[in-house]
Amino acid sequence: MLTLKTVAKLGLVAAIASTLMTGVARADAMSAKPGGAANLVLLPKFLGILPFDQANRGAEEAHKELGNTGTLQYIGPTPENSVAGQIEMLTTATTQKQNVVMLSNNAGDQISAAAEAAQAAGTKVVTWDSPIPSGKGESVFVAQVDFGSIGVVMADMVHSLTGGAGEFAVLSATPDAANQNAWIEAMKKTIAADAKYKDLKLVDVVYGDDQSEKSYNAALALVDKYPGMKVIMAPTTVGIAAAAKAMQDEKLCEKVKVSGLGLPAEMVSYTMNGCAPEFALWSFVDLGYLTYQTAYALATGAIKG
Incomplete structure (x- = not known):
């Protein structure tokens, strides 16, 4: 299973x-x-x-x-x-x-x-x-x-890392990725339908094309564009690792947390240092x-x- x-x-x-x-x-x-x-x-x-x-x-x-x-x-x-x-x-x-x-x-x-x-x-x-x-x-x-369930998990992780209120952005792979598009839409619907998430604000959805360098730069661009942003949600293993590294390198982990879908083997150091306190994935x-x-x-x- x-x-x-x-x-x-x-x-x-x-x-x-x-x-x-x-x-x-x-x-x-x-x-x-x-x-x-x-x-x-x-x-x-x-x-x-x-x-x-x-x-x-x-x-x-x-x-x-x-x-x-x-x-x-x-x-x-x-x-x-x-x-x-x-x-x-x-x-x-x-x-x-x-x-x-x-x-x-x-x-x-x-x-x-x-x-x-x-x-x-x-x-x-x-x-x-x-x-x-x-x-x-x-x-x-x-x-x-179930794609809808992933949206709920993503919304809950944002809620947890923001303390229930604040701005967050999504760093996805590509605009044509049907799975990630569905997860993001499910997350949006979850947030819109439940008063629990009423103080969360999705400010942007950007794409790193599942390339490490492009995702790294996209994460930093989000920080520059949205200085009040608390979380970057990345439903892609490449994007989440790149975003966490960007926050680590720029010493921003206390200000901006990274979450999403990642591999434990790639995320262990970012979890330990607090850059990506929680994330999710399947086998x-x-x-x-x-x-x-x-x-x-x-x-x-x-x-x-």
Whole structure:
């Protein structure tokens, strides 16, 4: 089971436990017959960051466990070429007649035409982490947790770190990231709907394109633009680490706290020094494992999608 955890002072507190699979039941995916032959491609938003490497580790574990005699490829674009690169790689996988592409979508609906072409040619598309917003060309979406619940967790962390009142900003990845857009909207709805959050003020949403340097600079720009800001909420592992480092380097951690979605291994020093007292995340290893199980079940006919 994938669990969203809130990390505070290095103690793990289970906040939410929920896994969603649109169109299929998780039990059906797990009952696929081992020893089949399916050629599968794991296509993250881009290569070079730990969460996607962890997802690949989970996929490799499932690949070995199922005794799949087909192939598992782990490929992805660079952060700078993520949108065009994902579309090109999905198109290439379709031409190669891969059975399933497991896609963490960073291209919004720009990739839907390539996904629909893949489906028409017999290559299934299983999205994970971040779906195709319109759902076009997508057989199954494997969600790490309920998106609405992430919004509540984000709102609660802001509330906790501001003392219930004050300005905060969001540092996200890209404007096309469907998962982060959904989490931010869920957070906004949570704040608007509950009087508990009435004294919180979201002053801006900015983007660091999941690049460390750009996210670092964006965090500092927020501090300059909003001198009264108390929290930077970053629902991206790259963004939260970059923002925390920026606050640490500029000795701003007493003034501006950083929170969001981060990896404990990358955030431990910022948690200990008070720059990022609390944050949350789920297991990307488990997410990669479940996504592979789903893709294999789809490829071998154990489930339909």
